Structures are given as structure tokens and as C-alpha cells.
Amino acid sequence: MKKSCCKKNIMPDMFLVRVANYFHSIKALHSRANTYKTKTGRALLALSEIKARLNICVNCDKFTGNHCKECGCCTGAANSYFNKLAFPTEECPHPDGPKWGKII
Numbered sequence: 001m002k003k004s005c006c007k008k009n010i011m012p013d014m015f016l017v018r019v020a021n022y023f024h025s026i027k028a029l030h031s032r033a034n035t036y037k038t039k040t041g042r043a044l045l046a047l048s049e050i051k052a053r054l055n056i057c058v059n060c061d062k063f064t065g066n067h068c069k070e071c072g073c074c075t076g077a078a079n080s081y082f083n084k085l086a087f088p089t090e091e092c093p094h095p096d097g098p099k100w101g102k103i104i
């Protein structure tokens with residue numbers, strides 16, 4: 001099974017763990033952003049790709065409405081560095097296996 005960039009099974013209300021997870025994700029994005037940016041002209045996913053991931057999340061038992069209970073990350077429709085779904089380097093951390101995968 002592929003390993004997620006996020007740590008799994010954290011308590012989402014543990015603020016410091018969520019912050020640490022976020023910086024781990026930013027570091028992973030930064031290390032591979034040039035490759036993706038060269039290919040697409042942008043560092044984050046297109047809105048249509050983010051919405052496709054969000055459509056999967058809204059039907060998931062781990063979705064709270066604005067974040068994932070499994071990893072604590074924010075999951076929404078915004079093309080933003082504060083949205084896990086916009087990161088091409090991220091994948092779903094669901095315990096039954098990823099419901100969506102990394103692009104790079």
C-alpha cells in the first residue's frame with residue numbers, strides 16, 4: 001500500500017500535530033513543485049481536479065464538512081495552500097486505502 005504524506009490516525013483536535021502535518025505537506029510539495037510546475041504552469045491542482053477530490057471526500061465517513069478526521073487536514077474547494085485537496089503531492093489517508101491518489 002502507498003504511504004500517505006500525512007501521518008495517519010491523529011486526533012484532529014490536536015492543534016500542534018495538525019500544524020506539524022501541514023509543514024510536512026508543504027515540504028513534500030516544495031521538493032516536487034518544480035517538476036509539476038514545469039508540466040502544468042502552476043504549483044497547485046486546477047479547480048476541476050480539486051472538486052473531483054472533494055466529491056469523493058463528501059461521501060466519506062471521515063469527512064467533517066471542512067476537514068478530514070483521519071489526518072486533521074483541511075479539505076475544501078479552494079485553490080489554496082491551506083487545502084490538502086489542492087496539493088498534487090498528497091493522497092487520501094483513509095484506513096481502508098486511499099480514495100484518491102497523488103498526482104506527482
Ligand code: SF4
Nearest residue numbers: 057060063068092094
Ligand atoms: S479519508 Fe480521504 S476521502 Fe475521506 S475525508 Fe479524508 S481525505 Fe477525504
